[in-house]
Amino acid sequence: MKRREFLGRAGAVGTMGLAGGLSAPALLSGVGRAYAAGDDIPVGLLFSLTGAVAVVEHTLHDAALMAIEEINAAGGIHGKQLRPIIEDPASDPATYADRARRLMIRDKCVSVFGSYTSSSRQAVLPVAEQRNNLYWYPTLYEGRECSRNVMYGGALANQQQDILIPWLVENYGPRFYMIGNNYVYPKEENNYCKTLLKDLSGEVVHEEYVPMGHSDFSSVLNRIRAEEPDVIFSTLVGDSDVAFARQYHAAELNPEKMPVVSLTRSEIEVKAIGGEAAAGHFSSAPYFMGHESPENEKFVEAYKARYGADAVTHFVNEAAYFQVYQFKNAMEKLDPADVSPPNIRDAAVGMSMKAPQGEILIDENLHTHLWPKVAQWQADGQAKVILQSEERVAPKPYAAYPGQECTGKGLVKT
């Protein structure tokens, strides 16, 4: 044994003695800590199981957990089982950051899967960047972000709207009525929609934002009745969307003449709206439960078997599901000794896999190439896909902002 090595070991032993904790030396030495060095691979699940967002996040949690169990049942990764560490951030952004820190530091997770809302993702972002860890975010979102520590699995504005808007203008007409909740996502989506409408010489007859949780839409419906738009372009979320759809139906407006086209309405909302009131309206997303593919059949069947015949899959929990598989594929490409969050990220880039929605690919900007679809809701609460993109669409997080682009090296301004 060389003298330097001996000193180093002695030092490590000394520190251990001083700190008196098991994980303390690894923490103090910082850089050299090994990931997944034990008998299993710890991964974090950071979805709210309580609080306001739990309604949706619970289903994301379920889908991700199911994927982990499937992987474990099939023998794990490199013979090691995945060990899910479940934290409940209770729908509070500050708690997300705190729990993410706990998962990344104390539990040494190689990746954390989590979040539905943008506010919770943005709370975790600085933690993931500081610890150089990896956060897998499954939700559609407004773009304008280019972190090297977040894997974005959901659709961006260009992936939701590029095929949708021209089709709407052609089939229903150019006069759009925009209604959304008052926060960043609806505003960014409407921004992008306006740039598309400009090229199609469309027109926004009214643009309106209601407070989160707003539930009385009589005034909005009166205005819609007076304006008679061709399309009601909706970015209402959660219970606002449910209330709006039910009141639209109660007011007996005609979906054939002015359909509500939503970027956010999924099988979950439709279940609460009731098939009768949702029928005839549209949603745009890369995935619907009714999409026909062998992968989706398998996914839906497994999900129902695990969580009950009533359970629905939707475009966010599909992503929560396939992201775990993307993580697995990246891990398998790595030598077990090289496992670290940045290496997983680099291995994942360019990797394609067959997801329930179709074959998807991770872009070097860490967003995902997806298969946009437009579906019409049926009276049985399921969506019928009536328009499907002919090709996979690349993610452009800065589509509405010319001169800015998110690349493999981060944000580039041209």
Added chain:
Amino acid sequence: MDVVFNQVFAGLSFASILLIIALGLAIIYGTMGVINLAHGEFVMLGAYATWALQSFAGIGVVTALPLVFVAVAAVGWIIEKGIVQWLYHRPLDTILATWGIGIILQQAIRMGVGAESKFVRGPDWLSGNIEIGTLVMSNYRIFVIVFSVAVLTGTWLLMTRTEFGMKLRAVIQNRGISECYGIEAKRVYSVTFAYGAGLAGIAGALITPLFSTIPTMGTGLVVDAFLVVIAGGLGSLVGTAAAAMLIGEVTALFSIVINDTLGRIAVLAGIILLIRFRPRGLFPADTRR
């Protein structure tokens, strides 16, 4: 011009929902001085009771109303007996306690029934609209308006024309003296609390076909109801009715002239101004404590 009449109706519809919620709140405060922060959760319980009655027993929304009233009133009665009655001499603690009860009820529903939004079918015989020229009125909303007026009248009759009402008014005016005359104030309090809770339950049942039934649905509504009670004058029936009308119509007016977000701010600012010049509300009740 078309829009104006439609908006007046929209305001009236909103006001009728506010009125039923605020009535229960106003009675509970007016009688025992308890600011019931769990009131929104009583609304929520009413909505879930309606959902349960419909999905498990096949009972429609309108038929379910009396059952929901009894069920939520029973919950209110238990809560009054178990917790609130021990805190009458500590008004600040009742705020904290009722708030805590609200959280417990919310979480209990979330764990017992599930967090996702529930679907309740509206009554078929009330679907559709009545159209008079350009004025379009949803039948169901008309029904809610008529029903809320009936509830207001019923409450007024209960307060002024029955023996219980007389005892209640006596207790409100002076609890000590009333007890000397043999009125059992404790019982009056329990029944009043249960009645207020039951009204909230009815409100919850009535809004299920229009709104989204989730565990947090009451939180937003109870804020509006508080505004009504404060603007109307604490504990006054007439004031509550007038303030519900006022807030409903003003909200509808602002949301068409400006938009819903700014309209809401304008309404709140208006109420601040109102209580600046009429600190006890529009029609303060003359009570002694």
